[in-house]
Amino acid sequence: MSSVLITGASRGIGRAIAIELAGRGHRVIATARRPETLAELPVDRRLRLDVTDQDSVDAAIRDAGEVDVLVSNAGESVRAPLESVPLDEVERLFRLNTLGALRVAQGVLPAMRARGAGRLVFVSSIQGRMVLPLIGPYGATKWALEAIAETLAIETRRFGIQVSLVQPGAVSSGGGERAKVHFDEADPYAPLLDALAVLRGEVVTPEAVAATVADTIEQAEPPLRVPGGAPAKSVLEARKAAPEDRPFLMTEIDW
Template identity: 80%
Template sequence: MSSVLITGASQGIGRAIAVELAGRGHRVIATARRPETLADLPVDQRLRLDVTDQESVDRAVRDAGEIDVLVSNAGETVRAPLESVPLAEVERLFQVNTLGALRVAQAVLPAMRERGAGRLVFVSSIQGRMVLPMIGPYGASKWALEALAETLAIETGHFGVKVSVVQPGAVSSGGGERARVHLGENDPYTPLYEALPALRGELVTPEDVATTVAATIEHPEPPLRVPAGAPAERALRARKAAPEDEPFLLAEIDW
């Protein structure tokens, strides 16, 4: 069984991944900015890790010991039109979702490279391959994350490191409900925001995503991109088939 470090394990997808992997017998190191939120998880270690803080990352990776697999899950989102979203919010999402993921990968890669083995599993989104209105900053951070992941797959593959990107669609994790919303009074984009639940498509559970992550970790030769659930498979298939010279809207899919 593998030693797996998970970022963002306090709730939602990260928590479900920790439970799933522990149940399969893996040695799980669950991390979060507030480690007290991990107290009830059936895991081997619970560590503080803030992906935006280099010192925090270095300390957690050191305290975790040997890490066979990194599950880079920590992430945040926002709801706002690009016309008026505060740029500080966009910067915050990139710090967490993109640069934070790279920061932790940089911390674990030297030991994996020296051992000639390791796994990097990035929890992305179908929005790493398409866009949704009102969630543009999140999508942009995931497109960037997927570019980093694919580059890492090329750069580190000959050192024995396997890289995968897990791509869920809409997940019933509560992340959308917790998202900061930036809409002014009588905002012209309010009708689009109110239509967002229908535009996001069919929901899957955090446990569904966790099962996909676990199967990816245990696969001897995992693919680079792994859709998490049938809705994600349908969405990504439709995106691939759609013309590239015009915008693609997820709501056009027959769920």
């Protein structure tokens, strides 16, 4: 069994991943900005880790012991049109969702490279391959994350390190409901909210995504990109088949 460090394990997908992997017999190091939120998890270690803080990342990796697998899950979203979204909010999302993922990967890679083995699993999104209105900043962070992960897959392959991206669609984790909202009913872009509800499609559970992550970790040769459930697979296949001369979903939105 593997020793797995998970970021953002306090709730939602990250918490479900910790429970799923522990149930499969893996040694799980669950981390979160507030480690007290991890108290009830059936894991080996519970550590404080803020992916935006280098000292916090260094301390957690030091205290974790040997890490065979990193599951990079920490992240947040925001709801706002790009015309008016506060740029400091966009910067915050990139620091958390993208640079935070890279910071932790940089922390675990030297030991993996020295051992000649290791796995990086990034929890991305279907929005790493497509965009949705009013969630553009989040999508941008995931597109960037996908570029980082694919580059790492090329750079680290000769050192025995495998890289995967798990791409869920809509998940009943509460992340969307917790997202900061930066517009109101008077905003000229507000009618897009109705379109967004239609585009969400079928919702999967955090447990379903966690099972996909665990299956990916346990594959001998995991693919680079793994849809997070059947709904995500259908959307991503449609995106791949769509023409590139206009935005995907443009004709789907009554706007």
